[in-house]
Amino acid sequence: MVGPPPAVAAVRVAVRGALRALPVGSLALVACSGGPDSAALAAAAAFEAPRAGLRAGLVTVDHALQAGSAERAAEVATWGTELGLEPSVAVRVAVGTAGGPEAAARHARYEALGAVAAEHGAAAVLLGHTADDQAETVLLGLARGSGARSAAGMAPVRGVYRRPLLDLPRALVHGAAEDLPVWHDPHNVDPAYARSRVRALLPTLEEAAGGGLVAGLARTAALLRADAELLDSLAAELHEDASADGGLTVRALADAHRALRGRVLRRWAIELGAPPGTLSAAHVDALDALVTRWRGQGSVHLPGGIRIARVRGALRRDDRLP
Ligand SMILES: Nc1ncnc2c1ncn2[C@@H]1O[C@H](COP(=O)(O)OP(=O)(O)OP(=O)(O)O)[C@@H](O)[C@H]1O
Incomplete structure (x- = not known):
């Protein structure tokens, strides 16, 4: 047959x-x-x-x-x-x-x-x-x-x-x-x-590349996917630990690894209403500076008209304040 x-x-x-x-x-x-x-x-x-x-x-x-x-x-x-x-x-x-x-x-x-x-x-x-x-x-x-x-x-x-x-x-x-x-x-x-x-x-x-490029990129994708899933779930835990009163406490974030902190800051900004497509690495870095490079700087402006300030040891949305 x-x-x-x-x-x-x-x-x-x-x-x-x-x-x-x-x-x-x-x-x-x-x-x-x-x-x-x-x-x-x-x-x-x-x-x-x-x-x-x-x-x-x-x-x-x-x-x-x-x-x-x-x-x-x-x-x-x-x-x-x-x-x-x-x-x-x-x-x-x-x-x-x-x-x-x-x-x-x-x-x-x-x-x-x-x-x-x-x-x-x-x-x-x-x-x-x-x-x-x-x-x-x-x-x-x-x-x-x-x-x-x-x-x-x-x-x-x-x-x-x-x-x-x-x-x-x-x-x-x-x-x-x-x-x-x-x-x-x-x-x-x-x-x-x-x-x-x-x-x-x-x-x-x-x-x-001498062959194997497509297969190698597909394998890279599978490996990175597993890594990203782990980091996302660790970031979700950190997010929960850092959350207080609608804000994020600086102390909980400051000791975390940059990879996790960046994820938490990004997720939080999206939760507050920043459109994901317009939220850049520079926005997340500016939020990170409020946590790790604090010099009394002013609030960070995010897409969607959102403003974030550091107030008494926490990141808070300040565009809603009178
Ligand atoms: N018009 C459509 N209707 C239903 N399913 C679609 C349509 N366009 C894409 N898809 C689905 O998304 C898959 C990826 O589509 P895409 O056009 O990116 O790739 P493709 O390699 O051209 O695939 P295909 O040869 O099946 O068109 C398709 O294989 C199909 O399963």
Whole structure:
């Protein structure tokens, strides 16, 4: 008997592993753009789910940003039904402008995926990100300069979302999609997007590094993720110890390691309402100076109109005082 091609078999194994974590009888929804990665994922889920005693469905999001997108989304949903995926639905979203076009589309997409998952009581939403997507995310995260959390890339499991293909090279996953009706999103190669530019560079970087770059970046992401999780949980403890009366006591923070103090200060500022996207390392450093380099300086101005002052041994919000 002839088995499936090796690429198809590898994708099926990865999907089988992800499905094994779900309760028998539950529904796994494949988020499918119609591109090769998520098409290979959908085909593998259609094959594996019944064998694991699960149900698999498909959801495709129409961002309504390109001509013919509604027809394409409908075709993807019809293809899902032909594969035996149930439900297989296309959802149209309105993409806003906040944070730039990529972020706005992502936000609208995840909102729609979450809503469909909730509506159908899905146990998981499967995403088709590959090791190459992870490598691009790590490089972009490193360039942003925002620390371990962003260089840790995408989580293999986060809430209802799962990324079964995160350890597989894109070329392999594309190989598994060879016989599937796939659509190539022109946005993926549009140099207007930072991700597309990094994506285009990846083969050159891989060659320059003498191979192993994508796999190494994916491993770096996994290691940093574990480190960041530990630091975040230690920071949560410190935050609790330092909290008093809506403020943070300087004494509790001053003795802590800079890595933990920075996390606590950042979390607190966000809790007070500073928008995370606009809170820079310089803001956190200015708060840190109130704790460790105190020379009676004035209050620190944070985005969102928030002002923080050091008052009687504690950091407090002072823009609310009369
Ligand atoms: N319009 C969409 N509808 C549903 N899911 C989507 C959509 N766009 C992206 N996704 C999900 O997010 C994953 C990553 O998408 P992205 O466009 O970043 O990567 P990609 O490598 O081009 O993937 P693909 O080949 O599946 O399009 C996809 O594999 C898919 O699971």
